[in-house]
Amino acid sequence: MVASLGVAGSDVALAKLVEPFIDQVIGARDYALVNLAPFIVIGLAVIKGGSRYVQEYYIKTAGLLVVQDIRNDLYQHSLSLSLGFYSRSSTGSLMSCVLNDVGILQRSAADVLVEIVREGSTLIGLTALAFYQDWRLALLAFSVLPLSVVPATVIGRRIKDNTRKSQGAMGNLTGVLQESFSGVKVIKAFGSEKVEEKRFYDENLRFYHFMRKALKYDSASAPMIEILAAFGVAAVVWYGLHRVLSGETSQGELLSFVAAIGMMYGPLKKLTKINNNVQRAVGAAERVFDVLDEKVEIKDAPDAVDLGRARGEVVFDHVDFAYGDEPVLKDFSVTASPGEVVAIVGPSGAGKSTLVGLLARFYDPRAGRILIDGIDLRRLSQKSLKANIAYVDQETFLFNRSIAENIRYGRPEATDAEVAYASRMAFAEDFIGQAPDGYRTEIGDRGARLSGGQRQRICIARALLKDAPILILDEATSALDTESEAMVQKALLNLMENRTTFVIAHRLSTVMHADKIVVMADGEIQQVGTHAELLRQGGLYKRLYDMQFQEQPEP
Incomplete structure (x- = not known):
């Protein structure tokens, strides 16, 4: 702020010095x-240059730090939102918000703050000088300013609206990129490069149209101020010359005043441009704060309990759940004793994955309760809950890091020996040993350098290493070949010992030895029992079994 006063003071002093320069140097020929x-x-140039450097450096640094905090808060808040939010929002739009929208805020916070402080201070100083020298001329010069308020407001609003729309288009464009690069194998397999190129072209053109409209309004602001300023300057020159000719003021005073007015319109034009940048930033900020204002649905209760290491008793007590208005689970009640293996089977869309998602507290039930060791999940701290659950998903998601880092993901403090033991139990040690850098081998985006079976075994090793008392296996062997599946099934049997395990499987061969099999359809329990009991009962389980194990007719 002190440096800003130095910049403004230099400009005001320069305008003021015009008067003695004309009247005393040129008029009176004062050689001193x-x-x-x-x-x-x-001297004025040195003061202004030094002040400008100090002002710009510190304000821009402050602006960058503010935006860095916003980006960190946005990322942290996004990760705290439930999976329900992610099912409603596109990945591309969120990526665009974190990168592009915050990028616009970053440029605005750095540049706009500098310009507002510097040009605002200069404008105030020059305005004060103008009124000090001749308040009549100053009033005449400022008479045109109210006329600029309406068009400037309209232009700013249009820029904000089009910026918001353009950032929405950029979100779609980012989504197309993300999908194309993630699904490049499918694109090439189906030869649909031209289709994806057309899709990208259309979204890019849509983004251009919105940006062009914003540029159109932005380009109109400076000419508008110049034209209005010309009327003010013309009135000042006309009235001022009359006063000089009549002897009411000196030539130096008039030129000093005209210099102050001329220098004043420069900051005014810049401030109009700044207003456009502010409106652009507001358009981006609205998208950022739309995400920041999203309520965190899954959060710790004020009196959240730390469970410690759970015994492993899990109770679903009359649980209902729906995505929007569509019911997915209806009056679901099941009890799993400590160390029990509970298999969940049924046709696609029965609600199996949703069920274990509720146990991991990706969502909260609409009605009913889920209890671990007699404590409602909503009363447990999330840190305590996650520490007691290991999860192996059918998507086999791995990070673009080393094999060891992926296995350690649930226990970063694990030793190399523990990582090696988990890999051996998951039958992953052989292919890891053959990798170029062993456990330090980078596996590419989503584990692209590994086969499907290898990725699955890394995920299983990750769950083994975590050593949680409750285990969720959601189609954990779906990507394995027959030989690998047999090996991993043995490892999973060791892993499941003394652990409460929920197994979701389409292949009934993987759940025949479960302590309890829950058969689901349309979000409701159809049957519960062991494999032998369910076969004797008949019903849906028997039909599923017959479909999978009936002998194929000979050709």
Whole structure:
């Protein structure tokens, strides 16, 4: 702020010095002032340059730090939102918000703050000088300013609206990119490059149209101010010349005043441009704060309990759940004793994955309760809950890091020996040993350098290493070949010992030895029992079994 006063003071002093320069140096031929003039000009330039450097550096640094905090808060808040939010929002739009929208805020926070402080201070100083020298001329010069308020407001609003729309289009464009690069194998397999190129072209053109409209309004602001300023300057020159000719004011005073007015319109034009940038930033900020204002649905209760290491008793007590208005689970009640293996089977869309998602507290039930060791999940701290659950998903998601880092993901503090043991139990040790850098081998985006079976075994090793008392296996062997599946099934049997395990499987061969099999359809329990009991009962389980194990007719 002190440096800003130095910048503004230099401009005001320069305008003020026009008067003695004209009246005393040129008019009165004061040679002492002639020799002093170069030093005054250089001195003012040094003061202004130094002040401008200090002001710009510190304000821009502050702006960058503010935006860094916003980006960190946005990312942290996004990760705290439930999976329900992610099912409603596109990945591309969120990526665009974190990168592009915050990028616009970053440029605005850095540049706009500098310009507002610097040009605002200069404008105030020059305005004060104008009124000090001749308040009549100042009023005449400022008479045109109210006329600029309406068009400037309209232009700013249009820029904000089009910026918001353009950032929405950029979100779609980012989504197309993300999908194309993630699904490049499918694109190439189906030869649909031209289709995806057309899709990208259309979204890019849509983004251009919105940006062009914003540029159109932005480009109109400076000419508008210049034209209005010309009327003010013309009135000042006309009235001022009359006053000089009548002897009411000196030539130096008039030129000093005109210099102040001319210098004043420069900051005014810049401030109009700044308003456009502010509106652009507001359009981006609205999208950022739309995400920041999203309520965190899954959060710790004020009196959240730390469970410690759970015994492993899990109770679903009359649980209902729906995505929007569509019911997915209806009056679901099941009890799993500590160390029990509970298999969940049924046709696609029965609600199996949703069920274990509720146990992991990706969502909260609409009605009913889920209890671990007699404590409602909503009363447990999320840290305590996650520490007691290991999860192996059918998507086999791995990070673009080393094999060891992926296995350690649930227990970063695990030793190399523990990582090696988990890999051996998951039958992953052989292919890891053959990798170029062993456990330090980078596996690419989503584990692209590994086969499907290898990715699955890394995920299983990750769950083994976590050593949680409750285990969720959601189609954990779906990507394995027959030989690998047999090996991993043995490892999973060791892993499941003394652990409460929920197994979701389409292949009934993987759940025949479960302590309890829950058969689901349309979000409701159809049957519960062991494999032998369910076969004797008949019903849906028997039909599923017959479909999978009936002998194929000979050709």
